[in-house]
Amino acid sequence: MRVAKAWIVAKKELAVLRKTKSVLYSVLAFPLFVAVGLPLVVMAAGGRGPGIPASVLPVLLDSFSFFFIIGTAALPVTIASYSLVGEKVERSLEPLLATPATDSEILLGKGLAAFLPPIVSTYAGSVVFMALMDKFTIAKLGYPYFPNPTIAIILIAIAPLACLLSVESGIVISSLVSDIRSAQQVGGLMILPFAAIYVASEIGLLPLTWLNLLAISGVLLVVDLLLYLVSRATFRRDDILTRWK
Amino acid sequence: MPPFGTAGEPLSEFRGVRDRTVVIDTEHLTKRFGGQAAVEDLSLLVAAGEVFGFLGPNGAGKTTTVRMLAGLISKTSGSARIAGHEVGPEDSALEIRRIVGLLPENVGLYEALSPYQILDFFGQMYDCPDGPRRANIERLLRLFDLWELKDRPVATFSKGMKQKVALARALVHDPKLLFLDEPTANLDPEAAKTVRDCILALKKEGRTIFLTTHNLDEAQRICDRVAILRTRLLTVGAPDQLRASLSGHRTQVRLERTDDTLLHQVRERLSPRRVERSAEGFVVEVEDPDRENPEVVRAIVEAGGRVRSVTEVGPSFEDVYLKLVRG
Numbered sequence: 001m002r003v004a005k006a007w008i009v010a011k012k013e014l015a016v017l018r019k020t021k022s023v024l025y026s027v028l029a030f031p032l033f034v035a036v037g038l039p040l041v042v043m044a045a046g047g048r049g050p051g052i053p054a055s056v057l058p059v060l061l062d063s064f065s066f067f068f069i070i071g072t073a074a075l076p077v078t079i080a081s082y083s084l085v086g087e088k089v090e091r092s093l094e095p096l097l098a099t100p101a102t103d104s105e106i107l108l109g110k111g112l113a114a115f116l117p118p119i120v121s122t123y124a125g126s127v128v129f130m131a132l133m134d135k136f137t138i139a140k141l142g143y144p145y146f147p148n149p150t151i152a153i154i155l156i157a158i159a160p161l162a163c164l165l166s167v168e169s170g171i172v173i174s175s176l177v178s179d180i181r182s183a184q185q186v187g188g189l190m191i192l193p194f195a196a197i198y199v200a201s202e203i204g205l206l207p208l209t210w211l212n213l214l215a216i217s218g219v220l221l222v223v224d225l226l227l228y229l230v231s232r233a234t235f236r237r238d239d240i241l242t243r244w245k
Numbered sequence: 246m247p248p249f250g251t252a253g254e255p256l257s258e259f260r261g262v263r264d265r266t267v268v269i270d271t272e273h274l275t276k277r278f279g280g281q282a283a284v285e286d287l288s289l290l291v292a293a294g295e296v297f298g299f300l301g302p303n304g305a306g307k308t309t310t311v312r313m314l315a316g317l318i319s320k321t322s323g324s325a326r327i328a329g330h331e332v333g334p335e336d337s338a339l340e341i342r343r344i345v346g347l348l349p350e351n352v353g354l355y356e357a358l359s360p361y362q363i364l365d366f367f368g369q370m371y372d373c374p375d376g377p378r379r380a381n382i383e384r385l386l387r388l389f390d391l392w393e394l395k396d397r398p399v400a401t402f403s404k405g406m407k408q409k410v411a412l413a414r415a416l417v418h419d420p421k422l423l424f425l426d427e428p429t430a431n432l433d434p435e436a437a438k439t440v441r442d443c444i445l446a447l448k449k450e451g452r453t454i455f456l457t458t459h460n461l462d463e464a465q466r467i468c469d470r471v472a473i474l475r476t477r478l479l480t481v482g483a484p485d486q487l488r489a490s491l492s493g494h495r496t497q498v499r500l501e502r503t504d505d506t507l508l509h510q511v512r513e514r515l516s517p518r519r520v521e522r523s524a525e526g527f528v529v530e531v532e533d534p535d536r537e538n539p540e541v542v543r544a545i546v547e548a549g550g551r552v553r554s555v556t557e558v559g560p561s562f563e564d565v566y567l568k569l570v571r572g
Contacts, residue, residue: 005370012355012366019357019398092353095414097317099370100343102335238318242278 001104009101009109010116013083017117023082027117030071031125038064039132046136054141061133062208063201065151068122068129070194072163075118077187080170083110085183088174097237107171107235114167119160126155153213161220166190168227175234265292268422268453269314273323276309283309285477287323291455291470293421296448298468298484299457302570305474307457308350311424314455316341328422343371346420350427352411356400360391360410363399364417371418378417385413389443405436412443422453429460441467465562479569487565494534495558496541500526501551514544526550528558 017024042060046052052060087093096106130146137145169190170183177183197216200206269291276284284306291297301307312318314327316338325332327341355363361382368378386392389409394402399410408428415423425444429437437460444467447454458464464471465484472481480487500507503526511527512520518537519530527545531537534557542552560568 008366008369012358012362015362015366016355016357090353090356091349091351092355094317094349094351095347095353095367095411096370098315098342098345098347098349099367100339100372101370102339241312241318 001102001108003108005101005105006108006112009096009106010112013079013110013113014117016083016086017079017113020082023078026078027075027121030075031068031118031121034064034067034071035125035128036132038067039129039136042133043136046140052140057137057140058145061137061145062150063198064129064133065154066194066198066201066208068126069154069158069162070191070198071125072118072122072159073166073194074188074191075121076114076163076166077170077173077190078184079117080110080114080167081174081177081183081187082180083114084171084174085177085180088178089180093240097240103235103237104232107232111167111171114170115160115163118166119163122159122163123155126151149210150208150213153210153217157217158213158220161217161224162194164224165220165227168224168231171231172227172234175239265294267291267326268293268295268328269297269325269455271314271323271325274310274313274320274325275322276306276313276318277321282476284313284474287474287478289472289478289481291453293453294448294451295469296444296454296456296467298464298471299455299474300459300461300464300471300566301457301474301479306476307474308426310474311347311426311455311457314341315345315347315424317347343418344420344422346415346418346423348411348415348423348425348428350430352407354399354407354410354414357398359396359398360386360413361395363410364413367414368417373418381417381419382413385416389413403436405432405439408432408436408440409443412440416447420452423447423455425454425456427457427459429458429463437463461563461566473566473569475570475572480565484562488560488562490565494531494560496529496531496534496538497523497556497558498526498529498541498545498550499553499556500545501553503527503550507545507548507550510548511545511550514548515541526553 017027042052042064084093087096130151134144134146137143166187170187173183173186177186197206201208206212267290269289271290272288274284274287275282287306287310299307299310309318313320313332314325316327316332320332328344330337330340330344332338332341355366358366364382364385365378368382373381383392386395389412391406391409391413394406399407402410412425412428415425428444429440432440441463444454444456448467456464456468468484470481470483471487473479482490503522508520508522508527515529518541521528529541531541538555538557542555545552
């Protein structure tokens, strides 16, 4: 596999993404909301009455950190499905498949284009989030709460794996549907498992300890590997040209 | 069994192609989807520099053939070679895709991108070095009168302009073999003429062009040889040669006046030949005009008809096509 060839595909996808404002804005909006919106909520709540108790604050901040996972799980599926279903709608896959690139190179290029913007915007958002929250926690707790092992595991392990899961799901979903809206609606279901984990952590069923987060990473890794095999089997030019509707 | 046993193809035609460099060579090429044959037992040769027309009704297997030959989809059986590369193995398919240009039936452009961006992307995909790629993109955009519009999104273009961008895309890596799948379908006459002129210009450059079309007039005017397909290859040859090979000529006889009684009497005298009334007389189907026309004229005169003129009407290319396709 030639990564340089995949990167040409990825650059083209990113150029299309830049022109597709609705998708671009959604990629930017969610991390911005988590990065700026949630600290504002914490600061506003902290400034009222007795404020947020110091004992509750770490649990709250860990929960908020989990939003970065939900973001990375939700955003790539939008880009991946737009990338593939968009090509179906524009019927532009055939000329692309007629170039001397392998299926794997095209798939990797599209995957990179769906993976990079959400992960970059998530990382950028997390830096802002941590900086804003630390200003608050230094005053409240006497020390900066971030970075810590929890958010490190979230950002270094779970977020990329969730992002990959979303990309691969987008590819599989795209082979099954023929319009972008359906792809995005089905893709929207991707966040449900992560939302369930979030709820479970909130009710104390699955505390976001670093051990639990590592276990979640392990499960995601296995699911990603399985989905890679499925998406690789799905993206075969013979099937794309003769069976994809 | 001849090596390229295709109905209607004279041996001399094979020899003519065999003497030149063969670019496309298929033997018993077959593609099935499930149990359904899309293309069956296709054997043909296309020489370098030829414009080869590929005709057939909808669902005849034209696009499937193009996709197989362009290294896009696999074959079920048989063999095919493109410029010496075997169609089938992945390594070979990559080589084939590197040397052919494809204009698919649907232009399939990235609507949000500009013509320059599209051509630049495809040029990179075909591994064209930066300098020559940029020079070739400019040459193509100027050739197709798109240079001034090079930075506008193609979403704002007309159908004809999009078709020109798609044609430029197929040429961006300067391929010697082009597959053009219905390049003038759905275009207005002016845009279709522009595209046809482009094809003729490419022909002059010596490129081999494999052209699928529904437009018989276009095929007759542009193509050196045509093949007619309906899952199986029905015939292949030069358009004039195919017209000449179709048995059954027609003799048109203009008369001073016609009526049903005269038609009835002429039909009786010329039976079993088919006699039809035309605007100014009769049209008689004959096998050998030189031998039969005097008899036709005599029969009409004896029936009381007054002959103004006699014209021999050969079968049109459309007649050939319809006769073969309808079986």
